[in-house]
Amino acid sequence: MSAKKRHSKREPEIMAEDQPEIDTTQADIEAVEEAAAELPEVETAPVADSFESRLQQAESRAAEYLDGLQRERATFQNYKRRVEREKAEQAQVIAGSVLFKLLPVLDDFNRAMSAVPAENKTQWFEGIALIQRKFEKFLEDQGVSEINALGQAFDPNFHEAISVDTDSEAASGTITQVLQRGYLQGERVLRPAMVRVAE
Numbered sequence: 001m002s003a004k005k006r007h008s009k010r011e012p013e014i015m016a017e018d019q020p021e022i023d024t025t026q027a028d029i030e031a032v033e034e035a036a037a038e039l040p041e042v043e044t045a046p047v048a049d050s051f052e053s054r055l056q057q058a059e060s061r062a063a064e065y066l067d068g069l070q071r072e073r074a075t076f077q078n079y080k081r082r083v084e085r086e087k088a089e090q091a092q093v094i095a096g097s098v099l100f101k102l103l104p105v106l107d108d109f110n111r112a113m114s115a116v117p118a119e120n121k122t123q124w125f126e127g128i129a130l131i132q133r134k135f136e137k138f139l140e141d142q143g144v145s146e147i148n149a150l151g152q153a154f155d156p157n158f159h160e161a162i163s164v165d166t167d168s169e170a171a172s173g174t175i176t177q178v179l180q181r182g183y184l185q186g187e188r189v190l191r192p193a194m195v196r197v198a199e
Helices: 003-009 026-038 047-115 123-141
Strands: 144-146 159-165 175-180 183-185 188-191 193-198
Touching: 047 123, 047 183, 047 188, 123 144, 159 175
Parallel strands: 159 193
Antiparallel strands: 144 183, 175 193, 183 188
16 A cells, blocks of 8 residues: 555644634743642642551551550559469468467477486387477478577577676677577568576
């Protein structure tokens, strides 16, 4: 097919002389530009940016909620531990008050056993000594132990000074005599030892 024939099938071209003349002046151009400047700005941000922004906000809220949850969980764990510790301490105090009331009985046993003359230590005496040992074992099982005081330096946390020993040759502040045994319940003083201290 020739170029002439192909050209004839297309729509006729508009010739430059057929177009109407548009009379545009510089003032008209400036007026159009001012009108365009006054038009509101259209949001041109892509949809992806909007989703990214929302995702960041959601992640920020999630991190905030997670932080709050972890804080609450830590607070609850601390509260739980404190309650358990207080219960254990309360149980120890209650047990300590009962054990404290039993100490005078042990004191009486000790005094009675030490006062028996050697010739009277019969089978009856051995039976009473066995009861005393069982009693001491019971207290030991409850965490009660005797405070070792004789010959030690005086410590007001564990000892109660009743008098001063002026005749002793021991160093000043040394315990020279235990007048009443002291006892611990674990690391807690159940009863301080009553002692005489060298001057």
